Amino acid sequence: MDFDLSEEQSLLKDSVERLLADRYDFEARKRHGRGPHGYAREMWQAYAEQGLLAVPFAEEDGGIGGGPVETMIVMEAFGGALVLEPYLATVVLAGGLIRHAASAEQRAAWLPGLIGGETTYAFAHTERQARYDLADVGVSARRDGEGWILEGEKSLVLHGDSADRLIVSARTAGSRRDANGLGLFVVEANAPGVSRRGYPTQDGQRAAEVSLSSVRVGPDDVLGSPEGALPAIERVVDEAIAALCAEAVGAMDRMHRLTVEYLKTRKQFGTPIGTFQVLQHRAADMFIALEQARSMAFLATMMAGEEDARERTRAISGAKVQIGRSGRIVGQGAVQLHGGVGVTMEYSVGHYFKRVTMIDALFGDADHHLARVARLGGLIAA
Amino acid sequence: MDLRFTPEERAFREEVRGFFKENLPEDIRRKMVDGHHPSKQDIVTWQRILNRKGWAVPNWPVEWGGTGWDPVRQYIFLDELQSFPAPSPLQFGVYMVGPVIAQFGSQEQKQRFLPRIANLDDWWCQGFSEPGAGSDLASLKTKAVREGDHYVVNGQKTWTTLAQHADWIFCLVRTDSSVKKQEGITFLLIDMKTPGITVRPIQTLDGGHEVNEVFFDDVKVPVENRVGQENKGWDYAKFLLGNERTNIARVGVSKQRIRRLKELAAIERVGDVPLIETPRFAEKLAALEIELKALEMTQLRVVAAERTREKGKPDPASSILKIKGSEIQQATTELLLDVVGPYALPYLPEDEAADHGSNEPPIGPDWAGPAAPTYFNWRKISIYGGSNEIQKNIIAKAILGL
Ligand SMILES: Cc1cc2nc3c(=O)[nH]c(=O)nc-3n(C[C@H](O)[C@H](O)[C@H](O)COP(=O)(O)OP(=O)(O)OC[C@H]3O[C@@H](n4cnc5c(N)ncnc54)[C@H](O)[C@@H]3O)c2cc1C
Numbered sequence: 001m002d003f004d005l006s007e008e009q010s011l012l013k014d015s016v017e018r019l020l021a022d023r024y025d026f027e028a029r030k031r032h033g034r035g036p037h038g039y040a041r042e043m044w045q046a047y048a049e050q051g052l053l054a055v056p057f058a059e060e061d062g063g064i065g066g067g068p069v070e071t072m073i074v075m076e077a078f079g080g081a082l083v084l085e086p087y088l089a090t091v092v093l094a095g096g097l098i099r100h101a102a103s104a105e106q107r108a109a110w111l112p113g114l115i116g117g118e119t120t121y122a123f124a125h126t127e128r129q130a131r132y133d134l135a136d137v138g139v140s141a142r143r144d145g146e147g148w149i150l151e152g153e154k155s156l157v158l159h160g161d162s163a164d165r166l167i168v169s170a171r172t173a174g175s176r177r178d179a180n181g182l183g184l185f186v187v188e189a190n191a192p193g194v195s196r197r198g199y200p201t202q203d204g205q206r207a208a209e210v211s212l213s214s215v216r217v218g219p220d221d222v223l224g225s226p227e228g229a230l231p232a233i234e235r236v237v238d239e240a241i242a243a244l245c246a247e248a249v250g251a252m253d254r255m256h257r258l259t260v261e262y263l264k265t266r267k268q269f270g271t272p273i274g275t276f277q278v279l280q281h282r283a284a285d286m287f288i289a290l291e292q293a294r295s296m297a298f299l300a301t302m303m304a305g306e307e308d309a310r311e312r313t314r315a316i317s318g319a320k321v322q323i324g325r326s327g328r329i330v331g332q333g334a335v336q337l338h339g340g341v342g343v344t345m346e347y348s349v350g351h352y353f354k355r356v357t358m359i360d361a362l363f364g365d366a367d368h369h370l371a372r373v374a375r376l377g378g379l380i381a382a
Numbered sequence: 383m384d385l386r387f388t389p390e391e392r393a394f395r396e397e398v399r400g401f402f403k404e405n406l407p408e409d410i411r412r413k414m415v416d417g418h419h420p421s422k423q424d425i426v427t428w429q430r431i432l433n434r435k436g437w438a439v440p441n442w443p444v445e446w447g448g449t450g451w452d453p454v455r456q457y458i459f460l461d462e463l464q465s466f467p468a469p470s471p472l473q474f475g476v477y478m479v480g481p482v483i484a485q486f487g488s489q490e491q492k493q494r495f496l497p498r499i500a501n502l503d504d505w506w507c508q509g510f511s512e513p514g515a516g517s518d519l520a521s522l523k524t525k526a527v528r529e530g531d532h533y534v535v536n537g538q539k540t541w542t543t544l545a546q547h548a549d550w551i552f553c554l555v556r557t558d559s560s561v562k563k564q565e566g567i568t569f570l571l572i573d574m575k576t577p578g579i580t581v582r583p584i585q586t587l588d589g590g591h592e593v594n595e596v597f598f599d600d601v602k603v604p605v606e607n608r609v610g611q612e613n614k615g616w617d618y619a620k621f622l623l624g625n626e627r628t629n630i631a632r633v634g635v636s637k638q639r640i641r642r643l644k645e646l647a648a649i650e651r652v653g654d655v656p657l658i659e660t661p662r663f664a665e666k667l668a669a670l671e672i673e674l675k676a677l678e679m680t681q682l683r684v685v686a687a688e689r690t691r692e693k694g695k696p697d698p699a700s701s702i703l704k705i706k707g708s709e710i711q712q713a714t715t716e717l718l719l720d721v722v723g724p725y726a727l728p729y730l731p732e733d734e735a736a737d738h739g740s741n742e743p744p745i746g747p748d749w750a751g752p753a754a755p756t757y758f759n760w761r762k763i764s765i766y767g768g769s770n771e772i773q774k775n776i777i778a779k780a781i782l783g784l
Contacts, residue, residue, distance in 0.1 A: 128746060131652055131723050155746065156724055177653070199745060200729045202754045207727060209745060268518040278771055328716075335761045339516050339769065340541045340593075343586050343762050350587035354758060361719070361726045367662055368723075 003298070005073070012070060015050055016077045024081040026348045032084055037162035038206040039084040048117025053091055057099065061111045068239065068304040072246040072297065079250025082351055084205055086120050086159035092243045093158070094121030094167050096236035097184060101224035109220075110165075110186070122163035122189075124154040124210050125233065129176075132364040134233055136177045139212060141170035141185060141226065148172075148222065150185060150193075150215040158362075160208030161198025163189050168212065169233060172226045182233065183226035185217045192216075203355040234309065238316045241363050242300035248323045248359045249297045252290045255334040255352040259283060262338055262349075279337055286333040293326035314376040317369035324366030327356040387454075394455055398462045405431050406468050414467040415642060417718075417752035419590070422505070422547050428469045429502040438500040439476050441625070446484050446496045453688040457681070464634025465641075473629070474506040474543070475499040479552045481625050482569070482618050486610040495550075495571070509539040509553035509572070509596060510619070516541075517772050519554070520563045520616065524598060526555040526570060533557075533570065533608070535578075535601040541766070545581050545594040548574050554615050561613075569615035571607040578602075586762075588755035589731045623768070630700055630767070631707030633678045639714035640671060646721050646749060657721060666720070670713050677706045698780035701773035708763040708770060715757040725750035726757075 005013060023043065024032070032040035047053055055070045057063020064070075071092065078087060091114070098110055113119035130136035139152030150170050160166065166187045174181030187194060193215035198208040224232060260283055263274030273279055300319035306312035331353035335342035338349055345351075360366060373379065387395070410424045420428075432438045433447075440456055442448035451459065463470065471477070480499045483491050498504045515522040524537025535555055545551065551572050558566030572579070578601040584593045610618055644667070647658035657663050684699050691697060719726050725746035744751060764770045778784045 126724060129651075131650075133653060136653075156727055201727045202729045202758075267514075268516060268521075270518075270521075276771070278774070332761065336764060336769075339765055340511070340762075343759070343765065345585035345587050345589065350758070354587065354754075357719075357754065357757070358727060361724050365720065365723060367720060371660075371662060 005069075009069060009073060012055075012066075013073045013077065016052060016074055017080075019046060019050060020077055020081040020083070024083065026082075026351075029082055029084065033204050037159075038200060038204070039086065039162075043083075044085050044120070045117050047085065047087070048115070052087075053117055054115045056091065056095060057111060057115060061099075061107050062115050063111070068242055068301045071239070071243050071304075072301045075243045075246035076250035076253075076297075079247035079252075079355075080254045082204070082251065082348075082355055086122070086162065088240060088243060088247075089123060089159040089163065090114060090121045092240050093123040093236060094165075096239050097123065097167050097223060097232060100235055101184060101229065101232040106186075106220070106223070119164045120159070120162060121165050121167060122157050122160040122208075123236075124157045124160060124166045124168045126154065126156045128153065128155050132368045133177060134237060135179050135182070135230055137169050137171050137182055138176050139168065139170045141172045141183055141217070144216065146219040148183075148185060148217045148226070150187070150212045150217060152212055154210040154212070157196075157208045157210050159206055160189075160210050161196055161206055165189060166194070166210065167223065168210075168215075169229065179230050181227050182229040184223035184229045184232070186221040186223060187212075187215055187217060201358060203358040204351065205358075231309065234313070237363050238312055239304050241316050241320050242297070242304040244359050244362060245293070245297040245300045245319050245323045248327055248356050249290070249294050251352045251356050251359075252293060252326060252330040255330055255349055255356070256283075256286055256290050258349050258352075259286065259334045259337050262341075266339075273337075282333050282337060286330045289326040289329040293323050293330075296322035310376065314373055314379060317364070317372040317376070318379050320364060320369040321366045321373065324360040324369075327360055331356045387458075391454060391458060395458050395462060398459055399466070401435060401437075402462065402466045402468055405435070406466065410469065411467065414469065415638075416749060417642075417756055419592075420469040422544075425469050425472055426502045429471055432471070433501045438471070439480060441477065442480060442496070442500075443484050446480075446492065447500045453685045454682075457685045460629060461634040461637075464632060465637040467635070467638045470629075472502060472505065472544075474508045474552075475502070475504070477625060477629060478508060478622050479506050479571070482552075482609060482622050483571075485621065486569075486618050488606075490606065491571070491609065504549045505544070505547045507542050507545040507548040507551045507574075507596075509542055509545075509551045511541045512538060513540050517769055519619075520567070522554055522556060522567070524553065524555045525559075526557050526568060526603070528557070528605070528612075531605050533568075533603045533605065535570070535572065535598045535603055537598050539596040539598075540593075541584070542581075542594045542596045543592055545574070545596050546583065546591065550574060551596065552609075554619055557615075558613050564616040566613055567615040567619070568612050569609040569618045570603050571609065572598075572601065572603050573607075576601050576603070586759055588759040589729070590755070590759065624697075631677055631681050631703035632711060633674065633681055633707065636674050636677075636707070636710045636714055639711070639718075640667070640674065643667065643714065643717050643721060646718070650721050650723070650747070663717075663720060667717060670710065670717065673706070673713075674710050677703070677710060680706070698776055701768075701776045704768065704773050705764075705770050711763055712757075712760050715753075715760045718753045719757050722747070722750040722753040726754040729754075 051064055052074055054063040055066040059065045127138055141148045141150050166189055168185045168187055169182055171181055172183045193213045195211050196208045201207050264272055266273050296319040300316050303312050303315035334349050335353055341347050342349055439447045440449040440451055444450045483495055512522050526533040526535045553570050554567050555570055556566055557568040578599040580597040582595045583591050648656050650657045652660055728745035
């Protein structure tokens with residue numbers, strides 16, 4: 001058992017933290033968010049140059065051959081700076097689908113552009129009625145000669161408004177919520193029949209509603225089996241949850257530091273408010289919640305690559321529950337201890353609180369995952 | 383001991399509800415149900431409807447428009463108002479400065495201000511907090527120096543709710559720095575149009591504009607706008623805060639939010655099952671309803687005790703109402719997040735939604751929009767009006783003698 005980072009991993013952590021310290025303080029983030037797509041193109045280029053977009057890909061695909069630990073390192077740092085760029089959408093989600101489901105030819109066609117920062121992606125999967133059920137897909141893919149025709153509506157597509165390509169899940173067989181009969185289709189975002197309505201999300205990021213009307217997909221743009229994509233989707237969503245857990249830990253850690261700093265500097269009744277024992281205890285409770293979350297984010301990272309889907313899923317779900325709960329304890333505490341300042345847009349702590357709240361709502365909230373852990377028999381063997 | 387409402391009290395409740403049904407414009411009610419803020423105009427419209435009925439300022443002395451209702455009826459009225467839901471009267475006038483003027487103001491001040499507060503001809507805001515004086519309010523620094531028949535005011539207030547609409551602000555200012563900090567404070571009424579006043583918006587984390595900074599730069603305030611005596615302002619402020627207690631728990635607001643949750647959780651589905659039928663959600667909701675019922679009973683005990691209590695003297699038990707009331711209101715916003723699930727995500731600020739609402743469809747269910755902003759915004763409830771930490775200090779000191 002070893003929680004220490006290897007030398008390469010430490011270098012990765014140092015370099016991403018240094019980049020963000022130089023170019024992503026809270027004021028810079030505000031500027032980045034005013035970019036045309038709600039993020040900074042030049043930061044995306046910087047991530048490409050530092051190899052961050054190559055992290056999870058195999059060396060033969062032009063990547064650096066990193067695993068879940070490397071993704072965790074990047075995402076935790078991104079959480080600390082509230083990074084806005086579409087790393088989760090492009091590298092973790094779409095990149096994950098390509099890693100797990102694409103053929104060698106497809107990887108050779110798509111990954112250089114992704115890793116080089118030229119092409120961004122989004123995963124168009126969620127639908128209006130699905131809530132958190134990954135199998136609940138109504139968008140249809142119908143055979144059309146060698147290729148396919150897609151029809152239907154996707155919702156809450158993270159960074160879907162700025163992505164160059166969309167990976168769309170669609171039903172090739174069976175009825176809504178069937179586990180079988182799902183395929184993954186790669187579509188140019190400006191292809192005929194694709195229309196997108198972008199909007200900001202509560203945490204300052206972006207998403208889109210995507211509508212697909214007779215969108216043609218060639219045979220080379222299908223990822224893996226057109227009827228058996230669900231396992232790949234589940235696996236990639238589990239990886240994304242592990243990544244989000246790391247991001248949340250980065251955000252909570254920063255929120256907690258900001259709070260402790262505030263307790264030392266804010267004075268009322270002639271003394272720093274950090275001298276009030278009740279506030280010390282609240283900060284201690286937040287710290288405990290943070291450390292429990294950090295531990296479960298490690299567990300999620302460790303299990304993200306697990307081949308046994310059942311084992312993987314219950315660990316990941318357990319981590320998501322812990323992150324959701326810790327997020328409320330740390331987030332609500334941080335705002336409360338800042339007093340009025342905590343509820344303003346101008347000060348950073350509220351933005352961390354919002355991001356952590358939205359992470360809970362992504363890919364299943366704490367209640368959803370709690371039910372799943374219970375259904376799968378808990379985490380401790382009977 | 384008889385814990386039931388009397389037949390007369392039940393009839394009174396029916397009468398109040400009947401009046402609301404008949405008279406509250408449906409578009410305003412709808413806005414409130416949907417979790418949007420009523421506009422300035424909505425609040426004015428409703429206040430004037432109440433004023434015509436004689437119900438604008440039930441809590442005031444009868445000669446200035448009060449209804450003479452006993453505390454139980456006052457409570458029933460507010461409970462119905464909040465749970466209907468109708469806009470609450472602008473509290474800065476009706477519950478804060480109005481009673482202070484009625485109790486401590488000069489005859490001229492009463493005649494000049496009280497009828498205009500009742501009819502919401504003047505919009506009032508509260509200038510107590512400062513950047514350095516939040517929980518420790520008595521350390522406030524905004525200074526007023528007497529020069530002939532004026533005070534000259536310099537300094538800054540902050541967190542001033544809805545100052546952007548205000549005609550008047552009531553302020554605590556420092557008039558003597560040489561004495562104990564509570565003893566050098568004066569209560570002034572200041573016309574917002576006076577030269578030297580600047581209002582700057584503060585955006586809250588949900589994107590809204592409800593609080594402001596207010597700056598005073600050599601602002602001349604006629605001495606006749608001082609309430610009561612110089613350097614006695616702290617006593618009036620304590621009276622003001624003590625009067626808040628009937629309203630503080632906002633039980634009616636939470637009742638209405640829970641009714642709304644039930645409605646929405648019956649629409650939202652998890653697979654084939656309405657969310658409200660999933661055990662986890664159903665039990666969380668039931669647990670909250672139990673907490674709320676307990677709070678309502680506690681509230682009624684405080685209200686009943688009020689019949690024999692000296693007016694304006696704070697009951698330390700009201701701290702229980704503030705703490706539990708805020709926690710329960712905040713819990714309703716968390717349950718609403720549970721209901722909307724992933725549709726907490728889209729951010730469509732209210733004014734934009736109102737501007738474009740007619741042509742752009744909502745993202746996801748049309749009721750999901752306010753869920754996250756309300757969750758974020760309502761964190762304020764445990765911060766303002768004496769934070770929950772401060773309320774616990776009061777319980778520990780004033781009730782437990784620690
Ligand atoms: C949305 C909003 C609207 C408001 N509207 C108005 C208004 O219209 N007019 C107005 O005058 N004011 C208004 N306020 C101000 C409000 O009353 C103050 O925010 C409140 O008094 C807390 O002060 P503060 O924000 O400076 O926090 P601080 O006093 O700095 O408190 C920071 C933290 O320390 C804690 N703390 C402080 N002292 C102690 C102690 N002795 N023991 C334990 N814990 C302690 C607090 O509970 C809090 O958690 C508003 C505030 C908000 C957020």
